[in-house]
Amino acid sequence: MTNSPAAFTEETVDIAGISVQLRSGGSGEPLLVLHGELGVPDWLEAHELLARHYSVCVPSLPGFGTSSFPDWLMSVRDLSAWVNWFVRECGLATPLNVVGFSMGGWIAAELATTNSALFSKMVLVGAAGLKPREGEIWDYFLNSAKDAFQQSFHDHESAQYLKYYGRDWTPDEAEQVETNREAAIRYLWRPYMHSVTLPDLLPAIATPTLLVWGRQDGIVPISSCELYQQGIANAQVAVMEDCGHMPEMEKPEEFANTVLGFLKG
Amino acid sequence: MFIGHFTEEPWQKEDWPVEWGSGVMAVSNAEYDPVRASNLYHRYIDEKVYAEEMGFDGIMVNEHHSAPFCMNGVANVKASILARVTNKAKILLLGNILPIHDDPLWLAESLAMIDVISRGRLIPGVVRGGGSESLTHNIPPHYNRERFEEAHDFLIKTWTTPGPFRWEGKHFHYRYVNPWAVPYQKPHPPIWVPGTSSRETVEWCARHRYPYIMLASQIDLTQQMYQVYYDTAREVGYEAGPQHLGFMFFFHVEETEERAIEVGRTLTQGVRSPYDPGAQRPKPWIAGPPGIATKSARALRRKMTAADSSGRTRAGARATFEDQVATHGMVVGTPDSVIPKVRYILEQLRPGTIIFRTGDGAMDHESQMRTLKLMGEEVMPKLREIADELGLPGPYDIDPMTNEPVTAMAS
Numbered sequence: 001m002t003n004s005p006a007a008f009t010e011e012t013v014d015i016a017g018i019s020v021q022l023r024s025g026g027s028g029e030p031l032l033v034l035h036g037e038l039g040v041p042d043w044l045e046a047h048e049l050l051a052r053h054y055s056v057c058v059p060s061l062p063g064f065g066t067s068s069f070p071d072w073l074m075s076v077r078d079l080s081a082w083v084n085w086f087v088r089e090c091g092l093a094t095p096l097n098v099v100g101f102s103m104g105g106w107i108a109a110e111l112a113t114t115n116s117a118l119f120s121k122m123v124l125v126g127a128a129g130l131k132p133r134e135g136e137i138w139d140y141f142l143n144s145a146k147d148a149f150q151q152s153f154h155d156h157e158s159a160q161y162l163k164y165y166g167r168d169w170t171p172d173e174a175e176q177v178e179t180n181r182e183a184a185i186r187y188l189w190r191p192y193m194h195s196v197t198l199p200d201l202l203p204a205i206a207t208p209t210l211l212v213w214g215r216q217d218g219i220v221p222i223s224s225c226e227l228y229q230q231g232i233a234n235a236q237v238a239v240m241e242d243c244g245h246m247p248e249m250e251k252p253e254e255f256a257n258t259v260l261g262f263l264k265g
Numbered sequence: 266m267f268i269g270h271f272t273e274e275p276w277q278k279e280d281w282p283v284e285w286g287s288g289v290m291a292v293s294n295a296e297y298d299p300v301r302a303s304n305l306y307h308r309y310i311d312e313k314v315y316a317e318e319m320g321f322d323g324i325m326v327n328e329h330h331s332a333p334f335c336m337n338g339v340a341n342v343k344a345s346i347l348a349r350v351t352n353k354a355k356i357l358l359l360g361n362i363l364p365i366h367d368d369p370l371w372l373a374e375s376l377a378m379i380d381v382i383s384r385g386r387l388i389p390g391v392v393r394g395g396g397s398e399s400l401t402h403n404i405p406p407h408y409n410r411e412r413f414e415e416a417h418d419f420l421i422k423t424w425t426t427p428g429p430f431r432w433e434g435k436h437f438h439y440r441y442v443n444p445w446a447v448p449y450q451k452p453h454p455p456i457w458v459p460g461t462s463s464r465e466t467v468e469w470c471a472r473h474r475y476p477y478i479m480l481a482s483q484i485d486l487t488q489q490m491y492q493v494y495y496d497t498a499r500e501v502g503y504e505a506g507p508q509h510l511g512f513m514f515f516f517h518v519e520e521t522e523e524r525a526i527e528v529g530r531t532l533t534q535g536v537r538s539p540y541d542p543g544a545q546r547p548k549p550w551i552a553g554p555p556g557i558a559t560k561s562a563r564a565l566r567r568k569m570t571a572a573d574s575s576g577r578t579r580a581g582a583r584a585t586f587e588d589q590v591a592t593h594g595m596v597v598g599t600p601d602s603v604i605p606k607v608r609y610i611l612e613q614l615r616p617g618t619i620i621f622r623t624g625d626g627a628m629d630h631e632s633q634m635r636t637l638k639l640m641g642e643e644v645m646p647k648l649r650e651i652a653d654e655l656g657l658p659g660p661y662d663i664d665p666m667t668n669e670p671v672t673a674m675a676s
Contacts, residue, residue: 142290142400144550175560182407182555189405 008043008051012066016085019068021060026051030092031263033057034083034104036246037128037140037188038148039064039180041164046248049256053264054097059086061104063183065176076103076129076187076195080110084118095120097263101248102126102220103188106195109228112209113201122205123259125212126220126245127228128193135221137193141185145177154216154244161249193220202231209235210262214243214250236262266652267659268645269323269357269620270316270637271513274309275536276302276333277627286545287537288333289397296333305336308630313347315634317354319641322661323388325357325620327459330365331401334538341375348383355661356383357620359459359478360390363420364412365402369437372416373423374444376454385449390457390478391417393466396554397547407556410465412436417456424453455660457511461540462486464493465559471497471505476618476660478511482542482594484613487512491614507656508663511618512610515595515625517632518603518639528632529597533586535627542594543584600643607644608651617659619648 008025015022023043031054033040033047040058050056062082063069073079087094098119100108105127112122128137140148149165150156156166169177209232213225222239229235238258240247247255276288278301285292313324324347328340337343344358356379366372380387393413399406415434422430428443448454458470461481470477471494479487491510498505517529537544539552546552589595593613596606611619621640624633664671 141550141554144548178555178560185555186405186407189407190403 008047008056010043015059016082016089018062018070018082019066020062020086021065021067023047023058023060024056026054026056028054030055030057030096032083032087032092032096032098034098034100034107035061035064036102036104036126037180037184037193038102038152039176039183041176044249045160045252046256049252050099050259053260057090057092061107061183063186064180069183069186074186076106077110079187080107080114083107084111084115087118094118097121097123099123099125099259100127102128102245103184103193105129106193106198109198109202109205109232110195112205112207113198114204116204116206119207121210121263122207123210123212123262124228125247125255126214126217127211127224128188128220129195129198130224130227130231131191131194131196131199132221132224133227134223137221137224138219139192140181141189145174145181151218152245153250154214154218154242155250158250160252164249199227199231202228203233205232206234207232210259211235211237212247212255212258213237213239214245214247215239215241216243217245219245238262266649266657267322267511267618267661268320268648269325269355269511269513269618270313270321271325271327271357271620271622272309272312272624272633273327273334273538273622274305274336275538275625276336277305277535281536285333285536287539287547289329289539289547290331290400290551291547292333294331302336309336310343310346310350312624312630312633312637314350315637317351319637320645321354321621321641322659323355323357323620324351325359327359328362329395329538330362330398332397334536341372341379344379344387345375345382348379348387351383351386353386355386355388357388357457358390359388359457360392362394362398363391363416364409365394365398365404366416367404369416369419370423370439370442370444373420374446376420377424377444377446377448380448380450380454381446383449385454387448387450387454388457389420389454390459391420392459393463393557395547396550396552396557399554399557400551405556406554408436409556414469421453424448455665457660459513460490462490464490467493468497470494471509472501474498474503474509474666476509476511476665478513478618478620480513481540482512482514482589482622484593484610487614503668506658506663506668507615507617508658508660508665508668510614510616511620512614512616513620513622514593514610515589516603516621516623516636516640517595517597517628518600518636518644519597520599520639522599522602525597525599525602528628529590529595530586531627531629531632532595532623532625533589537626542589600639603644604647604651607648611648611651611655611657615655615657617657617662 010023060067098108105124106129153161326340326343328337329335376389429441432439457476459478460466495505519525539547
């Protein structure tokens with residue numbers, strides 16, 4: 001592994017019926033990153049670490065970031081259909097690797113239930129989509145956006161929390177957070193952050209899967225990890241200690257190494 | 266002139282902790298004492314009956330959810346009772362929160378029944394509701410406006426089209442629309458719309474020629490919203506007049522000025538609506554989840570909460586009783602002293618409908634009854650003369666749908 005930062009580009013492209021904010025960098029086989037319900041604020045350190053080995057593609061999903069938000073997208077299943085369309089129109093070679101965070105993990109799982117041939121390997125990180133066996137998924141919409149980021153991190157002194165969230169936001173940043181909430185609310189409102197049919201469809205997934213969970217995930221309880229593991233035949237688990245719902249931001253190096261170990265293994 | 270009466274009908278309890286505020290989504294219903302509640306419900310119904318006796322043209326009820334400041338979680342229940350126990354006053358239902366109904370057919374039939382039982386006295390107003398209504402009923406706030414408009418269209422069709430018919434919309438779907446009960450009033454009961462400051466709602470209302478009742482008791486803000494109504498009306502090809510516009514304000518009247526101030530002050534005490542001036546607001550993400558609060562509304566909110574030059578946030582500035590009296594949002598005094606104050610409001614705004622909000626907050630039943638009596642005997646007759654002098658027809662004088670005089674039979 002070298003220490004030189006991977007170059008990345010940020011552009012707006014018309015793909016799969018929407019105007020997409022697309023961040024990408026690195027080279028090699030494609031690695032699709034599906035962000036969570038809070039959106040993705042930047043080209044992150046974790047993206048950079050992964051881009052040393054893969055061609056990392058991070059679209060802002062419809063409604064998030066500066067991507068457009070057509071009315072027809074009403075559910076996570078619509079979103080997974082859109083991701084399938086996006087992959088094809090982008091010309092990404094398939095099967096490809098995918099990393100999905102929280103809502104993005106749910107999207108990846110939905111896609112894998114309908115087309116296991118799309119992904120070569122799948123990493124689900126603190127994935128939403130299932131009603132937890134114990135505990136409840138934390139309610140973003142009864143709480144403030146500030147609370148949401150606080151709840152997502154175990155370590156409120158971690159560098160990326162302080163850099164992006166643990167400070168006063170500029171008006172533009174605050175508006176972006178609200179825009180992302182507007183998108184999240186349309187996809188996730190009810191049943192809240194889970195599907196009632198996904199549990200029965202998980203056995204359809206043949207994709208080798210890694211489930212990454214922060215031990216202290218305060219958003220999606222770790223009991224959901226067990227449900228995913230029981231449902232997906234070829235799934236292994238990596239629990240990160242002293243870590244919350246956003247391992248990619250809280251512990252970027254450990255997270256990247258965990259993912260790379262699985263993808264390369 | 267149409268004169269209405271309204272009380273928010275709050276929970277009343279002397280030892281309500283100040284930090285609980287209006288209680289919206291903040292207090293467990295373990296606090297709800299059914300015996301106390303039954304007494305309050307009886308009190309508020311009795312007051313409505315008395316308001317009719319004192320000559321009010323309309324008795325208004327509304328609803329809020331998980332909200333102790335308004336005991337009517339289901340306004341249609343109250344309206345149903347009033348439909349039978351009153352005889353003359355319009356039942357001003359302002360209003361049903363259309364987006365939170367997953368089954369607007371149920372709503373259409375409920376309202377038709379109330380209209381029939383009241384023998385055609387129902388005004389079934391419609392509202393979008395606040396964030397707490399969407400959150401408590403788990404209705405997608407992001408589709409609030411779409412659901413409001415589709416439910417409205419569905420109600421009108423259900424009330425005016427002989428069934429059965431089918432409805433395949435975006436949010437509502439029915440294979441057999443044919444409720445047995447249809448409204449007493451034809452072609453359908455008149456729709457009114459209350460609001461505070463949503464420009465989009467005022468425009469929608471004006472396009473439908475529905476009377477718009479401004480609830481935020483502020484003269485300048487009301488003038489701005491009325492202007493939106495006038496402008497929209499011209500765009501769609503008619504002149505809006507007093508019959509299209511209403512204004513609600515706090516009111517208390519007593520035999521002496523000192524008593525009026527002493528008792529009137531209780532309007533700003535107790536379990537108060539979070540939307541009242543100076544009241545404790547719900548948290549912004551509760552009041553305005555995405556979809557309820559538009560991008561422009563969010564920008565306005567940021568502006569309102571920004572610190573002023575003295576470093577004090579505007580939202581933190583509490584409007585006191587004295588502030589509200591000074592800005593005409595609250596009128597208190599003797600029968601003689603309140604008349605010129607209300608005249609000032611009528612001259613400034615030129616509404617065809619005014620709604621007196623009395624007996625609210627921590628005010629007791631006896632004080633409410635005193636004010637209603639004085640209004641009936643001394644205040645309202647004079648105000649009707651002033652309204653005639655100023656040329657302020659209400660929606661039962663000039664039909665807002667046609668701008669033609671209402672005939673006795675139609676009214």
